[in-house]
Amino acid sequence: xxxxxxxxxxxxxxxxxxxxxxxxxxxxxxxxxxxxxxxxxxxxxxxxxxxxxxxxxxxxxxxxxxxxxxxxxxxxxxxxxxxxxxxxxxxxxxxxxxxxxxxxxxxxxxxxxxxxxxxxxxxxxxxxxxxxxxxxxxxxxxxxxxxxxxxxxxxxxxxxxxxxxxxxxxxxxxxxxxxxxxxxxxxxxxxxxxxxxxxxxxxxxxxxxxxxxxxxxxxxxxxxxxxxxxxx
Numbered sequence: 716x717x718x719x720x721x722x723x724x725x726x727x728x729x730x731x732x733x734x735x736x737x738x739x740x741x742x743x744x745x746x747x748x749x750x751x752x753x754x755x756x757x758x759x760x761x762x763x764x765x766x767x768x769x770x771x772x773x774x775x776x777x778x779x780x781x782x783x784x785x786x787x788x789x790x791x792x793x794x795x796x797x798x799x800x801x802x803x804x805x806x807x808x809x810x811x812x813x814x815x816x817x818x819x820x821x822x823x824x825x826x827x828x829x830x831x832x833x834x835x836x837x838x839x840x841x842x843x844x845x846x847x848x849x850x851x852x853x854x855x856x857x858x859x860x861x862x863x864x865x866x867x868x869x870x871x872x873x874x875x876x877x878x879x880x881x882x883x884x885x886x887x888x889x890x891x892x893x894x895x896x897x898x899x900x901x902x903x904x905x906x907x908x909x910x911x912x913x914x915x916x917x918x919x920x921x922x923x924x925x926x927x928x929x930x931x932x933x934x935x936x937x938x939x940x941x942x943x944x945x946x947x
Contacts, residue, residue: 716785716806717833719814727787728805728813729777730797731856732757732820734769737798741860747899749892757800757820766889770902771856775867779878782871789871794864796854801843819843862903866910875916876927883931884909891939897946905938 716724735754736744752769753762760768767773774794781792800820807813818824819841827836858865863885870881888905891897897905909931918924 719806719808721786723808723810724785724787724791725807725809725811726791726793727781727785728793728795728807729774729781730795730800730802730804730853731771731774732768732800733796733798733856734765734771736769737796741900745898745900749895752892752899756798758822760822762893763886763889766892766902767885769899770863771861772863772867772885772902772906774856775864775870776882778864778867779871779881789868794856796856797851799848799851801845801848801851817843863906866903866906870910873910873916875918876924877910877913877916879924879927880910880913880916880931881906883928884935887932887935888939891943896943897939898942901939901942904942905935908938909935 732755735752735756736747739747753765755765755768758765758768764773767776771794778789778792778794781787782789802815802817803825805813805815821840823840824838827838828834856864867878867881870877884906885902888897888902891905892899892902912934913927913931916927918927
């Protein structure tokens with residue numbers, strides 16, 4: 716979008732690899748271990764964001780970020796599964812043309828771009844070889860298979876403090892999974908129950924957001940403790 720006119724943007728397209736469980740059945744995910752969930756096919760990331768990638772919550776959070784950072788409607792943000800992780804995002808303009816940001820799946824590229832104040836640096840690293848890759852594929856995410864993404868859409872549509880509740884409950888749920896207190900599929904359950912319990916999402920101040928954050932962590936912990944108790 717750099718150098719383009721904002722009024723000419725039709726929609727933003729965010730891509731997701733689908734993580735390690737893209738083609739995994741629900742039963743297999745129910746039995747998934749922490750080690751399984753951290754086995755990302757393309758990216759080398761920290762534990763928290765790798766689990767978020769497996770649930771697609773990372774893309775849900777990016778939807779919320781894009782909505783506010785670029786002041787666009789939620790209906791102007793689309794998520795596509797792109798297993799090769801070569802195209803990282805796209806913008807479609809009102810004339811139908813699409814511009815894509817492409818590169819090898821290495822976070823050093825966007826980090827260097829941000830740190831250099833949007834100037835291009837001479838990075839010594841592998842270059843993108845499209846001929847070697849051969850094919851790029853895309854598919855719409857199945858929200859039944861990735862319910863955390865659905866939770867994120869619900870949160871951003873609700874607005875107010877709901878996105879903060881989503882984020883906080885997810886952080887606590889992911890930590891509980893990494894601690895082996897709950898199963899992989901329980902992450903979505905913790906998030907869903909917490910956002911459904913949240914009332915009065917209207918926000919006026921940063922204090923409202925911080926209160927919602929603390930409330931969400933306490934409520935999410937209650938759900939985690941209940942699930943943990945049933946597992947023992």
